[in-house]
Amino acid sequence: MGKCCKRNGRLLCMCLLPCMMTGHLLIYILVSIFVTISYSPPKITIHYIAPGISANSSAFASHPLGPFWNLRLEDSALWNQLQHAWDRQHNPILRGNTTGILRNPKAQILSDIEDECLSDCMSHKCSVPRMQDLNSLPDQMKAFIKSMHCREYPLLINQPGMCRRNNSSFGLDSPMLIMAIKSQVGNFENRQAIRETWGHSGLVKGASSKKGGLVRTVFLLGRQDSSTGPHPDLKNLLELENQKYGDILQWDFRDTFFNLTLKDLVFWHWLQEYCPTANFVFKGDDDVFVRTDALLDYLHKQWEEHNLWRAYTNETNMDLFVGDLINNAMPNREPSTKYYIPERFYKGAYPPYAGGGGVVYSGSLALRLKEVSERVRLFPIDDVYLGMCLHRLGLSPIHHPGFLTFDLPETDRGNPCAYKSVLLVHRRSPKEMLTLWKQLQNLPGQC
Numbered sequence: 001m002g003k004c005c006k007r008n009g010r011l012l013c014m015c016l017l018p019c020m021m022t023g024h025l026l027i028y029i030l031v032s033i034f035v036t037i038s039y040s041p042p043k044i045t046i047h048y049i050a051p052g053i054s055a056n057s058s059a060f061a062s063h064p065l066g067p068f069w070n071l072r073l074e075d076s077a078l079w080n081q082l083q084h085a086w087d088r089q090h091n092p093i094l095r096g097n098t099t100g101i102l103r104n105p106k107a108q109i110l111s112d113i114e115d116e117c118l119s120d121c122m123s124h125k126c127s128v129p130r131m132q133d134l135n136s137l138p139d140q141m142k143a144f145i146k147s148m149h150c151r152e153y154p155l156l157i158n159q160p161g162m163c164r165r166n167n168s169s170f171g172l173d174s175p176m177l178i179m180a181i182k183s184q185v186g187n188f189e190n191r192q193a194i195r196e197t198w199g200h201s202g203l204v205k206g207a208s209s210k211k212g213g214l215v216r217t218v219f220l221l222g223r224q225d226s227s228t229g230p231h232p233d234l235k236n237l238l239e240l241e242n243q244k245y246g247d248i249l250q251w252d253f254r255d256t257f258f259n260l261t262l263k264d265l266v267f268w269h270w271l272q273e274y275c276p277t278a279n280f281v282f283k284g285d286d287d288v289f290v291r292t293d294a295l296l297d298y299l300h301k302q303w304e305e306h307n308l309w310r311a312y313t314n315e316t317n318m319d320l321f322v323g324d325l326i327n328n329a330m331p332n333r334e335p336s337t338k339y340y341i342p343e344r345f346y347k348g349a350y351p352p353y354a355g356g357g358g359v360v361y362s363g364s365l366a367l368r369l370k371e372v373s374e375r376v377r378l379f380p381i382d383d384v385y386l387g388m389c390l391h392r393l394g395l396s397p398i399h400h401p402g403f404l405t406f407d408l409p410e411t412d413r414g415n416p417c418a419y420k421s422v423l424l425v426h427r428r429s430p431k432e433m434l435t436l437w438k439q440l441q442n443l444p445g446q447c
Helices: 002-038 078-090 098-102 105-118 139-147 188-196 235-245 257-274 292-313 363-375 382-392 430-439
Strands: 155-157 177-182 202-204 213-223 248-254 280-285 288-290 321-323 358-362 424-426
Touching (some): 139 257, 155 235, 177 257, 188 213, 188 235, 188 430, 213 257, 213 292, 235 248, 257 363, 280 363, 288 430, 358 363
Parallel strands (some): 177 213, 177 280
Antiparallel strands (some): 155 248, 202 213, 280 358, 288 424, 321 358
């Protein structure tokens, strides 16, 4: 009798097991269908549209659905074509297969154009890549396209001893921070206000600590752009300024808005040759105000954390890049703005980047940016180009709320205590810099 019960129970289990498994499977399928039906993808918020007019304008492109760095060749966008050709050339898998690359007629045409351009950059007789309706573009866009293959320009004014000058008297081998300020020949007043306030070269104390550090300031200039109209000859005045302060770096290219990207490239070359051991680099415009003492406090903290991390990982490179982070940005398609990027030139989203008023990054990363920039096509918006180079390195800028590239609320701008957590504000005139500098002295005691 007992054996019979066991036999019947085993038989019952064998019969019920498939039913139970089928039931579980049906429940799983029903739950999966319910989740799929009820799921809605997260809404992508458009944080920013590259500077111009209101985001409600129909002149802007729709939000791109694909990633920024897309190898798919966009036949109608010049930058995408050129970058695609370089991506193939620098691809380690395809590098040995030169015949495969040359079979692509567009890549071969672009390669031939580049060879001609690179051999004739300085004479400005460079053949222009074929682009439909090129003459219908604004003058600054046409000028950029004609010279976008040119990357090396001679130095007109150099400071080869900038990072060695008087360093030994401070007992230091290299600067803690080198401040590279993008300026123009005629902006004498801006440069002088910076020298007298936040851009003073020498030993600078921290805001809340006594560490501080050695700061060196250089101003990055091109030559006056004759295409914008007649300008007074300021060459002699610039030479006198340089003789007195020794902080001017000038290269032989036209100083235009779309050539600001060139200032990053040529500065990285200069840094590698003359100041490769600088711990940090600040890159900014000559109309920003920086709380240098507070910035040094922040950088010391980052440096200490990096050293602790290095003790565990033996990682020597410090990949720090900090600023006002901008995500989900789209090209400005409004022809009347200086930021206008036509769809015929560039298609797609911009990578994450930091607002160009001012950013800070580690010296080791600056040298890596210099290397990777040789594989990223020049782009006319300098802060976007930095984002492109970072993206190619697999990095993204770190957002810091103290970088106010769009300024404080108007009601707070005259209140010194409102600057307590600020590292940078944009914009300030020379007079405003001097006034704000005096107001911020002894800031902790006031607030």
